[in-house]
Amino acid sequence: MRDDELGRLLSDAFDAQARGAFGEHTQAPPPRFADELAAPAHRRWVRVGAPLVAAAAVLALVLTVAFISSGSDDGHRRLAGPSAAPSALASAPAASSSAAALAGPGRDTAVHVKLLNSDGSDYGVGMPVIAFFSKKIKNAKPLQDATTVTVDGKPATGAWYFEYSSANKGYPIEGHFRLENYWPANSRIHVAIPVEGLSAGTGLSYDNSLALDFRTHDRIVSTVDDSTHRMTVTDNGKKYGTFPVSLGASSTPTTRGTKVIMEKGRSICMSGPGYSECGIKWTQRLTYGGEYLHSAPWNIANIDDGRDSSNGCTNLLPTDAQKLYGFLGIGDVVIYPNANGPAMTLGAGYGDWNVNWSTWRTGGLVPTS
Template sequence: MRSSRWWLSAATAAVLLLPTACGDDKAGGTWEGGGAPASGPAPAASAPAGPSASPTPTGKPVHIRLLQGDGSTWGVGMPIIAYLSAKVTDAHAFAAAGQVTVDGQPAGGAWYFQRSAIYKGYPLEAHYRTEKYWPAHAKIHLDLAAKGQPAGKGLVFDNSLTLDMNTGAANITKVDGKTKRMTTTSDGKQVFQFPVSLGKASTPTFGGTKVVMEKDKVQRMTGPGYDLKVPWSVRITNSGEFLHSASWNGGNIGQRSTSHGCTNLNTNDAKKFFDFAQVGDVTVYTGTGGPTMPSWDGYGDWNVAWPTWQGGGALKTT
């Protein structure tokens, strides 16, 4: 089944109008724990990187906060995410200031901007990724020397940030809607192959590349005719797609797709995957019968073609 989020952007909220969407019990408040996803660290505190070499322009201050924190470890599909406290109108200075290295070498990635409703007062978010997934077991450094840089007419960034994060193993899960099987590899070696049941024809599972967002030992899922507490739930979209245990659907797992959009697993398999998965891991869905996951419905960054991504999204960077 599919369970929805309360804090979606205006674009994301459109997904909730689809018949595949269901509700959950997390309405109100901030993202669990008051900031970052339940499975990740708290957002990094803003810290100036040093005095500006030139006088700071005047204008309304725009503050930046990061999702990731120093020393955190993520899956190879996890973008760097920054949240902006105003709807900036010019991202050229931000993109130029945000330099990223991987193991000491230029990453060669790009920033992409989109609307956000994750944090109150931060209406815009910027994601950074490379053309391909991050390398496994890598050290990633961000130097975002934005303080004093213009953010559009009458706007100026008021802080600079640095970030040192890591990637773990390259955990890649491929889910095939035609064979009803999911296969998980870690650093190229197969670790799991499980039967699944995906979304039925009227509530199909999204295709495309999705990234693990959080893990819940028990997740409440509600919708027309059901209200369940579902164990071993791994979220992969804002709009409520999970890989989760589905003991009630055991006769169909591996045989037929009958869910409300989620990936149903046998209980033991779901627990194994839950214990294994890390936030930022990649899941790739084919043959689901559904549309491609929208890029803004979670961490769907990899569903945007690289030339399009380089254009910057809501704000041009070149």
């Protein structure tokens, strides 16, 4: 084994051990709008001691890999089936503009892929699989053809749809993958994306493969009716409850269409034209632009009287907001059939369900056929 190969193996092994010690497999990467959270106190020792433990483990690992022939490993991370840890792969740095994949005739520019979704997570039935691409791919047909999905072990049919993205520096586009309809409730989902070495269009090749396993919980769908000023929540088709709301005022309307809960916060700061407030409680985000379900104790009179007066959010009574915060989850669907604002779009949040299936299957920004 050459010195440079041994050095690369040592570097890769240390990197993998350190990431594993930090527990990156257990939480999804933050979406584009999330503020960095302080590390919990019980993980402080891990951040200090983990590299030392990892270093010891690496020494043992290198003794093993030193006997591996140079042709047995090309240094790329590989898809490992249902037990793969895609969030570790998803956290890898963006490929540089000068990087090259080894597959295909000649040397193509490498395209690296990482996922927003976290392996092993529990999501609502509306949660799409979201991937970020380090280059603007030119042809998504090889990716589409290679991607497979199973629901409780049975094959299902899904498709990719692409848009420009500002979510991650160095990753100019994102692709969303879903079925024609919502994921089945209380199911195990496995998505395999074995694209390493495949073409991403002329002069481009993928440099990694990914796999993702997650579960869905109950089919929880909420409908916010602006004519009655009520939010009705159903759980597997059965009514869970109805709650009074105040939506956006005419000058700051609420978008209409199908939205998906993106993140949750017990107490956050919000700002916009003419306001900047902290301590907004029991928040559940619906759009990148700042629409939330949240507690609005200052707006109780308008909520009770059915008057739209918010800055676009769905204002709830404090007790209702807290109850729904505990019941709803990321990936749950919230439908606004008749809100007073413009139509919800894919790029405004996880707006996937506002694109009809025939359009979705074209691939959007990048053709899939």
